[in-house]
Amino acid sequence: MVDMTTLGDDAIAAKGWFKSHKFLILRRLSQLGILALFLTGPWFGIWIVKGNLASNLTLDVLPLTDPYVLLQASLSGVVPETAAIIGVAIVLVFYYLVGGRVYCSWVCPVNMVTDLAAWLRRKLGIRTTSQISRSTRYWMLALTLILPLVVAGGIIWELVNPVSMMFRGIVFGMGAAWIMILGIFLFDLIVAKDGWCGHICPVGAFYNLVGSKSLLRVNALDRQACNDCMECYVVCPEPQVIKPALKGEKKGLSPVILSSDCTNCGRCIDICAPEVFSYGGRHAKKIDEYKREGEINRGVRA
Amino acid sequence: MSETERKNEINRRQFLGNMLKTACGVGLVGMGLGAYSKRASSLPADYIRPPGALPEEDFLGACIRCGLCVRDCPYDILFLGEVGDEVATGTPYFIARTGPCEMCEEIPCVVACPTNALDHDLKDIEDSRMGLAVLIDQESCIAFHGLRCEVCFNICPIRGRAISLDMQHNPRSGKHALFIPVVHSDACTGCGLCERACILEEAAIKVFPMHLAKGELGKHYRLGWKEKEKAGKALVTPDTEHRYNLPEGVRYDLQGEGLIIDGEAEETPFSSNPLDTLNSGFMDK
Secondary structure (H helix, E strand, O other), X not given: OOOHHHOOHHHHHHHOOOOOOHHHHHHHHHHHHHHHHHHHHHHHOOOOEEEEOOEEEEOOOEEEEOHHXXXXXXXXXXXXXXXXXXXXXXXXXXXXXXXXXXXXXXXXXXXXXXXXXXXXXXXXXXXXXXXOOOOHHHHHHHHHHHHHHHOOOOOHHHHOOHHHHHHHXXXXXXXXXXXXXXXXXXXXXXXXXXXXXXXXXXXXHHHHHHOOOOOEEEEOOOXXXXXXXXXXXXXXXXXHHHHHHHHOOOOOOOOEOOOOOOOOOXXXXXXXXXXXXXXXXXXXXXHHHHHHHHHHHHHHHO | OOHHHHHHOOOHHHHHHHHHHHXXXXXXXXXXXXXXXXXXXXXXXXXXXXXXXXXXXXXXXXXXXXXHHHHHOOOOOOEEOOEOEXXXXXXXXXXXXXXXXXXXXXXXXXXXXXXXXEOOOOOOHHHOOOOEEEEOOOOOOHHHHOOOOOHHHHHOOOEOOOEEEEEEEOOOOOOOEEEEEEEOOOOOOOOOHHHHHOOOOOOOEEEEOHHHHOOOOOOOOOOHHHHHHHHOOOOOOOOOOOOOOOOOOEEEEOOOXXXXXXXXXXXOOOOOOHHHHHHHHHHHO
């Protein structure tokens, strides 16, 4: 069992504080920076990006549109404008390349809420688990795509979607949406570990599918260096993705984390003292190549 | 397969059980969402959609709640519905009394819309129908008291056509006119400038969403005179001319001369000159 009071200490000792929090800091800068781009307009009158994550316009030239929302709109019978189609294409290509769930860990504002809940769980030692399956999110995704087809009244998921609600709330006005955000926080804190992002959120499920063959992946290329401290499993929001890459050498599995559940958040890279993990391409190393190299490395180390 | 591995494997019964549980849970969520959407998709009377908005049901399917229309409105009158508002969350609206549409010629809000929820076919702002102004309270509108106001008439951007003044007799003074504002739905865009301008504490003229403001004639109704105009002739068999049962040489003209006696008018017992009658006795002697 990992000792929560010393979680991360090894990494700090080995690499220093900054390097063991590097991607965490970068992610927060990314999440807050994206919000800031939308807020300079309404706050200071400097218009960089107009709109919100559903659809926006950067510097009056670059349109970006959320493919998930536009898909729901299309299912309710809408023919979008050209700008929206271009915007969707750009977004899809981007997430196809860097990993769909980069949206979850580097863009989505709810991630800061659920990360805070997960951090508090560790600090307070809350160990409750629930029976919710991780595949629930795909059922939710299917539901949100069926609803516009069968129920009159349009994009029904967007009436309650906490992801768009939080971002729109910050940029345009929150109303009572904070209650939903508080609800998600408490759900993640008390009911289920990574309950919202890891089990229920259909937005994440959609981006998961978008990035299922993405090029940028986290890998455990240096997996022989693993000292079995288990800390990566503790901080990872989707810990089931680590094992095949980290411990799959005997089974001949690739050291690249191939599961598209992985959010490419890089917490495993930060927390790992022996620096097993790194970002790399999907085909960073062919497995045979890796093995050969591994033998050489082992020879060197011995 | 080792014993521990077998324990970790889930069997078919567990798999189906779990799946059913998830499906039921998500199904329940779906029913809840469906029911909630019914309530959430009713448009309250004072929430007016931007120009070019599709009919409400289509609009809710087309609007992706991005707020680009809000950003491109130069008068900052548009807002996105917040959780707790009566309007569907994230959808744009304006409140005529506090911030009416100024009817920009270029319609920037429509141009900004990425999904055609605000119809890009709308090129002339005067063709937009955001709602309809209704003079809802004749009891408090001071024009009906015989006072001169006409603020709504004068502020109207389609002055004279969307709101006209109908002059009526003032029965209180007996010698003045009432200048009654009358809204015409064939020109009114529902911009709401009149509602904001109304001088009363609570506006007597208000803009309502179309479905609240307008009545609708039964679909089976045909107005005879219009049908006649269209067809160029009467569509029913004309009435046969009525024939009165009168003595020969006598006609009757309804709504005209009355009884007409053709031919010798002299045959009447009385002359048209009353003196003839008075003198008749002398003449005989």
